[in-house]
Amino acid sequence: MRSTRPSIARTLDVVGERWSSLILRDVWVGLTRFEQIQTDLDISRKVLTERLNHLVDHGVLERRAYDRRPRYEYVLNGKGTELVDVLMVMVGWADKRLTVTAGPPVLYRHHACGEISHVDLRCAHCGQPMHAGDIELLPRPRRCGMNEHSRVTEAVSRSRPMTAAVPHTEP
């Protein structure tokens, strides 16, 4: 059932709820233990337990015992680390487009070049910038058993290229 739902909706199942995304951010920046996250977010133990279980169930966090009682810390696995990429892009949009008083609270130093930088969206093929206004949407060739988003696919088949619709609407 899940597999036929839109990709956006399925991603929001995991991080659309605010606590979930803020917990992932906390684990990412090094607040990995229950008490640390609870203190940082000022969240009830009940809700934090629920959201941590949710993230573990979705396979983005792993629970690890760190003493014999046992008590647990939470770590990102590969799937979770890639989900943090989505959060980084969210933060980039907010820092650029929403009113802020102080700028982003942390800076990113890129290991490859050593510079303070930020993420940019590039084409995986040619490496040039690739944003929503830089692409033409094409319907995916229909395959046996494919039924996801058929109306969206049809809309793309009928519509004009995005770049004709988007840039002139900039205020």
Next chain:
Amino acid sequence: MRSTRPSIARTLDVVGERWSSLILRDVWVGLTRFEQIQTDLDISRKVLTERLNHLVDHGVLERRAYDRRPRYEYVLNGKGTELVDVLMVMVGWADKRLTVTAGPPVLYRHHACGEISHVDLRCAHCGQPMHAGDIELLPRPRRCGMNEHSRVTEAVSRSRPMTAAVPHTEP
């Protein structure tokens, strides 16, 4: 008040609610009129009206009359188009990391190179891949009046570089 909240939470204020993100997606692919979106999403007129007003109020969609009655269509402005970038990255994560039966419903042809491609996260400075595991988080120098995320900033100050914590947790 809004400006001191975390960037992730502020972004989710706009697109964390599922209908809002699916409406943005529809407008992006060319379903710009109320009736088209309603049919595609199978959503009540009341809820669709509320969510469209929400997106217009947040300055990501603009309402335009397209006949004299008047009836309206909705178009992305620059802020909204950049928010679609976030949705593209969400879709990329879902298509890679969540179970799908049919693959993405649409393909992206990049105008700059003409190839079917997808977005990749790169360093704005050097152009090399820049994902959550490729960076070191640094506390931003404190400035007068800065109070956002002080605990997160402190956590970053204390924590080890992200790359020491993340890669070995891959299952």
